[in-house]
Amino acid sequence: MGQPPVGYTKFCEDYQRHIDQYRLTNHLKHKPGVSIQVDWSGSTMDLLDTDTGELITVYLFVGTLPYSQYTYVEPTLDMKSDTWLRCHINMFEYFGGTTIRLISDNLKTGVISHPKEGDIVLNEQYESLANHYVMAVMPAQVRKPKQKAAVEGAVGKIAMAVIAPLRNEIFTTMGELKAAIREKLEFYNAKPFQKREGSRRLIFTETEQEKLRPLPSIPYEIAEWVYGRTVKLDCHITFQKNNYSCPYQYVKKKVDLKVTAHFLEIYYQNERIATHKRFPTYKEYTFSTLPEHLPDQFNRLEWNEQRLLNWAQTIGPFTYKVIQRIFERLQLKEQGYQSCLSVLNLSKKHSNEALEKACQIALERLHSPRYRQLNTILNNPNNKEILEEAESAQKETLGFVRGPEYYGGDIND
Structure with a gap:
């Protein structure tokens, strides 16, 4: 009210001048081997169920090294926590190393809370994975996509380089789909840049690969935590109808279990007190007993x-x-x-x-x-x-x- 009206052209010119003056952006310069950016692709693919004729939605995990823009893509049937972690493990194997920083979105599979002030609270398993590979998880701030621009750009490019060329093909097994995606991904990484010398693979192999930190000798195993199990009078705890021994000093005490695909570890007050090979799921009512866990009177x-x-x-x-x-x-x-x-x-x-x-x-x-x-x-x-x-x-x-x-x-x- 009370201001002289302006035409549409004049308004657009003034608005653009305001943007240019107050919303300046800086070109980010990434260092080789410092960070990996990860996210889920917004675009999805389909898998045909030959028994029912239904199309199953397939999600794409995308990881990118910002310096070389060398990219990893993996199809999955869900976006659950275990799948998220498994994709990270496979990505590290594909890159042949890790970086100091791991930059992700604020997904519940990785980040529980990201307040403006105070500490970031990570998912327990995601934090455990980062500790295993000695990486710092640094989630991008909420509604700040520029903080992980490399993977945001890669997601869009993957849609054009991988999803679009395969949109008319029908896949009935995950193996077929993975093979097709890997073929398109290799072509994408080897394709020369338009405004930069070389390709993603060339810059990665010549400059960035040697800067990556070596992988640990044992890959991370996804673990399930079970809390508050009581050590019974026979010096055992029960997990999935099988029994595993504990040192007799912990009889009647509450212990926590860390269960992976191959091992079961027993913790008391955050201290590991026993490790066993895990029984396969088809076995029941069996015992894994270490003699040193039993008291002398058991002889x-x-x-x-x-x-x-x-x-x-x-x-x-x-x-x-x-x-x-x-x-x-x-x-x-x-x-x-x-x-x-x-x-x-x-x-x-x-x-x-x-x-x-x-x-x-x-x-x-x-x-x-x-x-x-x-x-x-x-x-x-x-x-x-x-x-x-x-x-x-x-x-x-x-x-x-x-x-x-x-x-x-x-x-x-």
Whole structure:
């Protein structure tokens, strides 16, 4: 209001003059081997499911070395955290080394929070990967794409150099798609620059490759953390129905598990106390036991085994047979202590007679019943009358029991 109107042409000229004056940009000069920029491509590809005829969306991970603009591309079926990490590992192998800095977007697969002030909070696994390769993760500021301009530019160029030429081809397996993308990627990296001498591959091999930091001898393994597992009385913890030993000093204490594809590590208060080879997923109820984890008294196997068998014998012959068969299946007797105690402790929750009857029923159906089957029988309402009859019959067998007074107790002294 009150200002003289201007024409559209004059407005555009004045606005452009304002932009030129107040929004200056500087040409960024990158140093070789200092940083890698990574991101997901906005453009996607498709994979044909031959069974259903549906098209499966394929996402593209893109990593770029800003100095040479040498680029890595990998197709994936999702953008989950494990996939994000696996793409990084493969990218480092492709480049043949790592850099000091790793510049990413603020994706939840890598960055939990990026406040304007204060520390950046990284995803636990992403931080672990960076520590393994001794890199500093430096996420670009929110809504600041120029801070990772190299990969932003590479994403657009990959769409033209890789996705567009393959848009009319049909791929039915991920292997075929990866091979086609790798062929186009090699051509893209070898293609000469338009406004710069050489090509991405030439500058990478002649200048930048030697500046990269060497890869560690062992690649990073993606790990799953499991917290708060209790070390049992037999000096083992259980993970996915298999058992792994801990030093006996940590019995009844809470420990954390770091699980990779091949190993299982046990930590107590951030200190590693045991390492085991992980059992394959198809194995169940197996034991990985290191002898040094067991106390000296575990060498007296006969006494411990006999004590449990004696307890079972006081309950009844069927309970004794159940405990006996648990031990028969094990190479190390101490591996059965927890299972036997679980069974025998049912007599405290119910009664000796009820447990004995439950063992009889279970042995008619299974060769070696365990706690789970016996507990189900004891808590099954359909078995209530049978268990009560067993208790009554046992009491009748015992008959009338005279008190201590009859045999010369305090009253008759």
